[in-house]
Amino acid sequence: MSAETAQAPAATPFERVGGHAAMRAITDRFYDLMDQDPAFAELRAIHAADLSEMREQLPLFLAGWAGGPRDWFEANPGKCMMSAHGGIPITSDTAGQWADAMTRAIAEVEVADREIAEAMADVLGRMAKGMARG
Numbered sequence: 001m002s003a004e005t006a007q008a009p010a011a012t013p014f015e016r017v018g019g020h021a022a023m024r025a026i027t028d029r030f031y032d033l034m035d036q037d038p039a040f041a042e043l044r045a046i047h048a049a050d051l052s053e054m055r056e057q058l059p060l061f062l063a064g065w066a067g068g069p070r071d072w073f074e075a076n077p078g079k080c081m082m083s084a085h086g087g088i089p090i091t092s093d094t095a096g097q098w099a100d101a102m103t104r105a106i107a108e109v110e111v112a113d114r115e116i117a118e119a120m121a122d123v124l125g126r127m128a129k130g131m132a133r134g
């Protein structure tokens, strides 16, 4: 392709959804829901009492996963999110709660591109359900 016909690279899902601010807003809403809504009590119970580290790590993971800055992946070389959850007792109920909380969080926060945000919720929900072993 000549220089004249070369196109700018397509925006990543990370950029389209609204960058770090959107990832942080989604994560904060997700853990607020987990903390406050009894529908997610079972999911909340398997997490640590203090979610502040998770509020730092999840947006960084989501950023790299969605094609943005890869800080989380560089800090955790070779770490696979599916196997990182291998020691956690995830049932179809709690995986469903994770997927529901993420879907609601994404629906409730302001994002730059609703369509890509919903696609993200869908794929994350499938990943969560894929982690269930009971």
Ligand code: HEM
Pocket (backbone or CB within 6 Å): 043, 046, 047, 048, 049, 051, 054, 057, 058, 061, 081, 084, 085, 088, 090, 091, 094, 095, 098, 099, 124, 125, 127, 128, 129, 131
């Ligand atoms: C796409 C799905 C998921 C993603 C992207 C995700 C992401 C993460 C991240 C980034 C961490 C921080 C630990 C680390 O950096 O290694 C973590 C930890 C954890 N995740 Fe997930 N997770 C997912 C699904 C689930 C599901 C379905 C459950 C339970 C039903 C779950 C329960 C936990 C627990 C209990 C921890 C340990 C944190 C603590 O001790 O509080 N995760 N997850």
